Amino acid sequence: MTGHTLSRRQALLRISAGVAxxxxxxxxxxxxxxxxxxxxxxTTTLQAWISRGAPQSDLIAKQIQAYNTEVQSSGIEWQVQxxxxxxxAKLAAAAAAGTGFxxxxxxxxxxxxxxxxxxxxxxxxxxxxLDSVGFDWSDFxxxxxxxxxxxxxxxxxxxxxxxxxxxxxxLQDSGLDLSQDPPDxxxxxxxxAQKLTRRDDSGNITRSGFLMTGxxxxxxxxxxxxxxSLGYSLIGKDGSSTNFNxxxxxxxxxxxxxxxxxxxxxxxxxxDRYKExxxxxxxxxxxxxxxIGSSLNQQDLQxxxxxxxxxxxxxxxxASLESMMIFKQNDASRITExxxxxxxxxxxxxxxxxxxxxxxxxxxxxSSPQYQNRPANKYLPPVLDAYTNNYTYAQVSxxxxxxxxxxxxxxxxxxxxxxxxxxxxxxxxxxxERDVQAVLAKAPLAxxxxx
Numbered sequence: 001m002t003g004h005t006l007s008r009r010q011a012l013l014r015i016s017a018g019v020a021x022x023x024x025x026x027x028x029x030x031x032x033x034x035x036x037x038x039x040x041x042x043t044t045t046l047q048a049w050i051s052r053g054a055p056q057s058d059l060i061a062k063q064i065q066a067y068n069t070e071v072q073s074s075g076i077e078w079q080v081q082x083x084x085x086x087x088x089a090k091l092a093a094a095a096a097a098g099t100g101f102x103x104x105x106x107x108x109x110x111x112x113x114x115x116x117x118x119x120x121x122x123x124x125x126x127x128x129x130l131d132s133v134g135f136d137w138s139d140f141x142x143x144x145x146x147x148x149x150x151x152x153x154x155x156x157x158x159x160x161x162x163x164x165x166x167x168x169x170x171l172q173d174s175g176l177d178l179s180q181d182p183p184d185x186x187x188x189x190x191x192x193a194q195k196l197t198r199r200d201d202s203g204n205i206t207r208s209g210f211l212m213t214g215x216x217x218x219x220x221x222x223x224x225x226x227x228x229s230l231g232y233s234l235i236g237k238d239g240s241s242t243n244f245n246x247x248x249x250x251x252x253x254x255x256x257x258x259x260x261x262x263x264x265x266x267x268x269x270x271x272d273r274y275k276e277x278x279x280x281x282x283x284x285x286x287x288x289x290x291x292i293g294s295s296l297n298q299q300d301l302q303x304x305x306x307x308x309x310x311x312x313x314x315x316x317x318x319a320s321l322e323s324m325m326i327f328k329q330n331d332a333s334r335i336t337e338x339x340x341x342x343x344x345x346x347x348x349x350x351x352x353x354x355x356x357x358x359x360x361x362x363x364x365x366x367s368s369p370q371y372q373n374r375p376a377n378k379y380l381p382p383v384l385d386a387y388t389n390n391y392t393y394a395q396v397s398x399x400x401x402x403x404x405x406x407x408x409x410x411x412x413x414x415x416x417x418x419x420x421x422x423x424x425x426x427x428x429x430x431x432x433e434r435d436v437q438a439v440l441a442k443a444p445l446a447x448x449x450x451x
Contacts, residue, residue: 043075046337049083051107053274055293057082059352060106067344076337088113095120101327104338109320110154111395112402115446118153119399124326125151129339143450144361146321155342157349158322158358160288161392162225163382164309165295168302170196170207170283182306183284189309193265196283205267210259211282214268215416217407219256222286223415224405225308226252228316228393234403234436235396239445245433253418253425260419288320292357292379307382317386318406319394322358359383397446401439410435
């Protein structure tokens with residue numbers, strides 16, 4: 001964990017305190033009148049990229065369409081493009097061409113690549129843009145603004161954290177109850193997963209007691225959470241050394257392998273983690289609070305949640321902050337229009353948060369009865385527990401390459417051979433250490449902080 005990660009934890013703690021303590025009557029964000037349209041006779045079309053899964057992506061698109069309806073007489077129209085798995089490739093292609101970036105980006109936790117494009121000048125500081133359209137920065141809860149060198153490049157619209165999802169129907173048919181010895185430790189988690197797993201006559205898993213794909217993002221996320229629970233991390237506190245090629249990293253990797261090979265509770269043939277969870281083919285699933293919304297929308301899915309389990313007494317929950325950005329354009333008026341869209345989105349964000357589980361960063365939304373009474377709030381205590389008890393950990397940002405457990409190609413490339421049995425844990429971690437050290441030698445981590 002980097003030196004600034006600890007301060008992030010403290011700031012995230014303030015978010016949870018704000019969620020619990022905010023009272024009604026705090027100042028609200030109001031939508032300002034839109035200024036004159038761009039000086040063109042015809043409609044001016046701007047591009048918005050959305051990089052989120054459903055239902056968040058659908059709700060964001062709905063908000064943008066509502067904005068289009070409101071400003072249609074001004075000659076402004078936003079087109080939406082949903083960019084998911086190929087976001088890195090799309091950004092790299094635009095950078096190589098020197099054109100093709102969206103006017104506005106509304107997506108997931110973008111720390112893995114943001115500093116790369118900030119450094120190159122493609123992502124613009126938001127402060128002068130949003131100040132020019134009358135944006136109210138004071139409505140943000142403490143610890144909800146990412147800043148780099150004192151500037152806001154990313155507008156946070158959803159702090160989040162990891163938790164355990166459990167299928168209640170599976171618990172019932174296995175004689176398990178969350179109120180009785182829940183999956184709160186490595187030992188109980190494994191015991192539960194073994195009771196919950198179902199197999200056919202040939203021994204093949206038909207229902208994963210613990211959901212994990214055979215390769216890629218999910219086993220890397222599990223490895224990272226166990227590593228962090230044990231008190232270690234990919235990057236050391238100094239921000240320039242590694243901190244995983246040790247006994248803790250070995251234990252975390254062995255736990256992933258044991259889920260496949262010894263405990264036999266995870267099906268390595270699973271490739272779509274969200275589909276497997278939502279269609280009822282998995283019993284326990286580690287993911288972020290963004291899955292609450294899709295789980296509530298899934299017909300016949302009965303579920304509940306629990307906090308992340310302890311490993312040797314330690315817990316870890318990956319925290320992320322969903323972000324909005326404005327990219328550099330040759331036409332300054334397009335940049336101003338992007339600022340108006342972001343301002344409008346935040347001013348009307350209660351419509352976005354009400355039906356899902358994402359946590360709002362604005363005091364006016366947090367204090368509203370519609371937000372406080374939404375169905376998703378029932379499932380947020382494990383996330384708030386992680387913030388309150390200071391076991392969240394934030395992703396890191398490197399200006400050259402993604403160094404995060406959540407989907408980094410560098411990590412997946414080195415760890416997949418371990419999960420596939422093509423290399424030993426020792427050799428896989430050693431190869432990963434060499435690659436991470438090579439990246440760190442190029443440049444230090446970007447010193448993002450939360451205010």
